[in-house]
Structure formats: structure tokens, C-alpha cells
Amino acid sequence: MILKRKIYNKLLEWKNECVGTKALLIEGARRIGKSTICEYFAKKEYKSYIIIDFAKKNKQIEEYFEKYLDDLDTLFMFLQVHYGVKFYERQTLIIFDEVQMFPLARASIKYLVKDGRYDYLETGSLISIRENVKDIVIPSEERSINMYPLDFEEFCVALGEENLFEYIKNCYTQKKALEKNLHERAMLVFKQYMLVGGMPKPVISFIENSKDFTIADKEKRDILKLYRNDIMKINSNYREKVISIFDQLPGILSQHEKRVVFNKIEEKSYALQYEETFFWLADSMVCNECFMCSDPNVGLAINEIRSYIKCYMSDTGLLVSLAFSENELMEHEVYKQILLGKLNMNKGMLYENVIAQMLKSNGHKLYFYTSYNKEKHRNDIEIDFLISNNSKLNYMISPIEVKSGKRYTIKSMSKFIEKYKERINMAYIIHPKNLRFEDNILYIPPYMTIFISK
Incomplete structure (x- = not known):
């Protein structure tokens, strides 16, 4: 195939x-x-x-x-x-x-x-x-x-869902909701994409074996083993750090903030010690880096803080296989629960990772934003992703929040819009529900992330 x-x-x-x-x-x-x-x-x-x-x-x-x-x-x-x-x-x-x-x-x-x-x-x-x-x-x-893993459109084409994808595209262009049954069908295809991922061999195995997730999982584990072997061949003193980050990715991404806290990886460690580690993971395209932007103005890269980093798996299907052992996938009915939208554990991790993957394959550099409130001793604004239109004459940004559940608040987004409204091109909430436009925020289902272009 x-x-x-x-x-x-x-x-x-x-x-x-x-x-x-x-x-x-x-x-x-x-x-x-x-x-x-x-x-x-x-x-x-x-x-x-x-x-x-x-x-x-x-x-x-x-x-x-x-x-x-x-x-x-x-x-x-x-x-x-x-x-x-x-x-x-x-x-x-x-x-x-x-x-x-x-x-x-x-x-x-x-x-x-x-x-x-x-x-x-x-x-x-x-x-x-x-x-x-x-x-x-x-x-x-x-x-x-x-070259990146298959994007959502390529996955749809592989599954013979070209017509559904074109319908989704038309709805996004016209900023209108999908018909209810077709939205549910699109979400089902998207969940399959999230579970299988976009690596060619697992996708082909999934399709040729009547959509058998377990056979696709075996192919993914072979790829993960290959990546781990590549890491073990690193002829440098940062090899152990690369292995450590690679193995701990599911645990890091399952945390609330999802950013790497270095002294939790190794006591008394700090960001500079891991600079070559993340360079290797990014250059190998095994992972997608996402740096904090302290001031979303002019150019996001100008104000990036590289000591604050999120590290996403380049393919969410691989992350699923890395996060769960073969026995866990079956015993906890992970596939079934995700397909039915009932998996609470780690669902946010998978959703945020797949959105990072989709944005990256669209050519976006990934940044996030947090604002610390000294009086409350906590972050009062947390934006999952910031992307820019890369215009040199009319530079604008788009904040993106990812919501894996149907019940959520948008306090962070509202505060961010109020603070930076003159700089914002479009604000996005990505959620499992249908498309709607409300209070200058575009709410879209995750399968429409592919249309957030530069």
C-alpha cells in the first residue's frame, strides 16, 4: 500500500x-x-x-x-x-x-x-x-x-474519508458547524488518528488489518525501540540525559503545566545542562520543542525563554505506545475509552500533544505563555500555544487553548485577550464540541487544527 x-x-x-x-x-x-x-x-x-x-x-x-x-x-x-x-x-x-x-x-x-x-x-x-x-x-x-508524520488530511485520505475531509474544510472556511452526525463521525476519525498516529507503517498495518489497534501498536513499539537504539549510539556525555527525557515524556506531559521541571528529572539540575539533550531530540525530529514567550510582541522568538520548555512527542500515536505498556492498553481498555470519550487519565496529554503535532506540521514554531501573579503566588494566565502570522508589516499573534473535555472555563484566554487585544489576529479554543464563533474567539473541534495556517 x-x-x-x-x-x-x-x-x-x-x-x-x-x-x-x-x-x-x-x-x-x-x-x-x-x-x-x-x-x-x-x-x-x-x-x-x-x-x-x-x-x-x-x-x-x-x-x-x-x-x-x-x-x-x-x-x-x-x-x-x-x-x-x-x-x-x-x-x-x-x-x-x-x-x-x-x-x-x-x-x-x-x-x-x-x-x-x-x-x-x-x-x-x-x-x-x-x-x-x-x-x-x-x-x-x-x-x-x-517531512512529518501523516497529517490529518493524509490520514483521512488513507482511510478513504476524502469526502468527509472536504466537508470539514468547507465548514471551517464558512465558519459554520458541521451537521451533528458528521461532527461525531469526524471526531471518531480524529480519535483513530490520535491513537494510531501518522507513522506510515502503523497506519498501513491499521488499515490492512481491519483497523486493528494492537497490530498498529506492535509497529509503533518497533519504531520506539529503534529510536531508543539511536539514542544509545550517541557518542557524547549527554546520552543519559536524552534517554531520561525520552523515557519520562509521558510523565512530564501528564502534569498540569506539561513543561519540563529539570530538578524533578535530576536533583539540582538546571536547563543549561540539558541544552544539547533537547537539540538532539529536536534535530532527530523525535520531539517537538515549545518554548515560553515572556512578551508576545513583534517576534515570538525574540522573547523566548529557553529554560522554560515543553517537549512533545513528534507523533501522538508513538506517545500512546510509550505511555502504556501492551498489557495496560488492553487491561484498561484504553482504545475503547478514548474512542468513546471516557478516558480521563492522560486525555489532556494526548490532546495537547496531537495539537502540537498538527501545528508543527503546518510550519508553526511552538511557543506557550504564562503570567505569574505574585499576590496569588500562582500563574493567573496560561496559554497552551502562541503562533504568529510571520508578517513583517502587520505582525499578529494567535493564542490557542486546548480543552480535552466538554466542560471548561476560559479565564486565561479572556485575560490574555484583554491584555494583548491589539496584537491578536484570532483567538482559538480547541475543544471536542462543534465549531462556533463567540466574543471574538473561534471555538473549533481538534480535527480543524490543520486549517490554522500561517
Whole structure:
């Protein structure tokens, strides 16, 4: 089963616009589907192609690059013979898979693109980690894009729910509520998305096995094991800190504030000690960082406080499998309770994580906001997410609060709007109920988060 991915259109844009002037690097977490989409694209759009998988550490292939970068005719001859594939000028795609495993190949892009005979795609994770860029010059002939887990639209398409998605989209555009039964159906699809996630293999297993959550869960646990093995390969003294944060993510996100409190992880520890830890988790795209913004004005990044951080799992389906053991999922009927909207434990954690995931895949940088009241000795304003329109002339922000239950208050949102009303583009409450617009706040169900664009 080949999943329809939106990134295919970006690959087409690159092919049509760059015409031999730039390689394209696709960055994404492991098992996100980078290699699959590249090969599918190559089969559809080129006369021939090869995939060089640098994760396999083929010494002969590496030797070709080391010896013949100054003699590209000979390099291409050896590659054609090795893979048994004939190259055609301007009609052959060469794919460097997991290029971070052999930095020289990435550096060679400068010369290969300049040569101009063929097109080049690169895929990679941990692209910016020091050991993967050591002693190489990052080629200016390289353009990069990020690849994320399937978004809600792609999940709907995979499930054959295209018509439902188009209806949801029309309702959002017109700012009108869905018909009651269709809202309930959309929520059911969304809950499946939250439980299964957007990693391709679990999604395919879920669909091909009559929507069996347990089979999808096995695939997710294989991915989590792979991530943990990657962490154990970190050749640096922050490895144990990465493992610690990774293992404790469900516990951290199940707390009320959901931000990382460092001295709870390790006594007397502080944020600066974990700087490389979060860089690794973010660069590997295993996690999505969300920093506190102290003053939502002009540019959110200008006022970010990196010692106050929330760390979300990049895929909520993986978070479900990380949070519960296989036995817990079955014994506590987690799937059934979430589908029926009856799971109180950790529901807020899952909802907030999936909203972070959806915002991130839409290209938003994630920030949150809190305001501490000294008289009351507590936070009196807590906003889950702040996003901006990124306009340089008319900069505006949008506060977002996530409500997992149907009963809630909006005290924080009301105070925030009053305090920063001149800066606000649109305020959002994301809740399980239908769409409505009231007192300058747009209330939307979680499946409409995908339409909160830049």
C-alpha cells in the first residue's frame, strides 16, 4: 500500500523549478517514509534512478566517492555498474539515503550538482548533529524541506474519508458547524488518528488489518525501540540525559503545566545542562520543542525563554505506545475509552500533544505563555500555544487553548485577550464540541487544527 503524501507536490516543484541547479534534502525522523516517497517519486518522474543507502555502510561505494570526486565520469561509471542501472542525462535521479551516515557524500553535492547531468535527492535525520557535519562544508547547492508524520488530511485520505475531509474544510472556511452526525463521525476519525498516529507503517498495518489497534501498536513499539537504539549510539556525555527525557515524556506531559521541571528529572539540575539533550531530540525530529514567550510582541522568538520548555512527542500515536505498556492498553481498555470519550487519565496529554503535532506540521514554531501573579503566588494566565502570522508589516499573534473535555472555563484566554487585544489576529479554543464563533474567539473541534495556517 502506497500512502498519498503531500510532500510529493513539493518534490515536483523542486524538479520543475531547480532543473539541475540544486539538490533537495528531505529531513525527517526515522521511519517517517522518506525513502519510500523518494523511490515512488523516482519511478513516476524519471527514466532511471538509484538509491544509495549510506546506513548500510558499503565500503566499496564509500571508496568510489573518496577516490573519484575529481573524476565524475569514472564515479558514474562505477555507480552504473554497481547498481546495474543505466544513467540518462537529465533523466536520472540519484538518491542519497541517510546521507548523514557518510558526510562526504553530502559535501560532494556541490560538485555533482555543478556537473549538471543528473538530479539528486538526499534524505537524512540528525542532519545538524556535530559529528554529522564535522569537517564538511554544507553545500549552497542544497535546498532542504522537512517531512512529518501523516497529517490529518493524509490520514483521512488513507482511510478513504476524502469526502468527509472536504466537508470539514468547507465548514471551517464558512465558519459554520458541521451537521451533528458528521461532527461525531469526524471526531471518531480524529480519535483513530490520535491513537494510531501518522507513522506510515502503523497506519498501513491499521488499515490492512481491519483497523486493528494492537497490530498498529506492535509497529509503533518497533519504531520506539529503534529510536531508543539511536539514542544509545550517541557518542557524547549527554546520552543519559536524552534517554531520561525520552523515557519520562509521558510523565512530564501528564502534569498540569506539561513543561519540563529539570530538578524533578535530576536533583539540582538546571536547563543549561540539558541544552544539547533537547537539540538532539529536536534535530532527530523525535520531539517537538515549545518554548515560553515572556512578551508576545513583534517576534515570538525574540522573547523566548529557553529554560522554560515543553517537549512533545513528534507523533501522538508513538506517545500512546510509550505511555502504556501492551498489557495496560488492553487491561484498561484504553482504545475503547478514548474512542468513546471516557478516558480521563492522560486525555489532556494526548490532546495537547496531537495539537502540537498538527501545528508543527503546518510550519508553526511552538511557543506557550504564562503570567505569574505574585499576590496569588500562582500563574493567573496560561496559554497552551502562541503562533504568529510571520508578517513583517502587520505582525499578529494567535493564542490557542486546548480543552480535552466538554466542560471548561476560559479565564486565561479572556485575560490574555484583554491584555494583548491589539496584537491578536484570532483567538482559538480547541475543544471536542462543534465549531462556533463567540466574543471574538473561534471555538473549533481538534480535527480543524490543520486549517490554522500561517
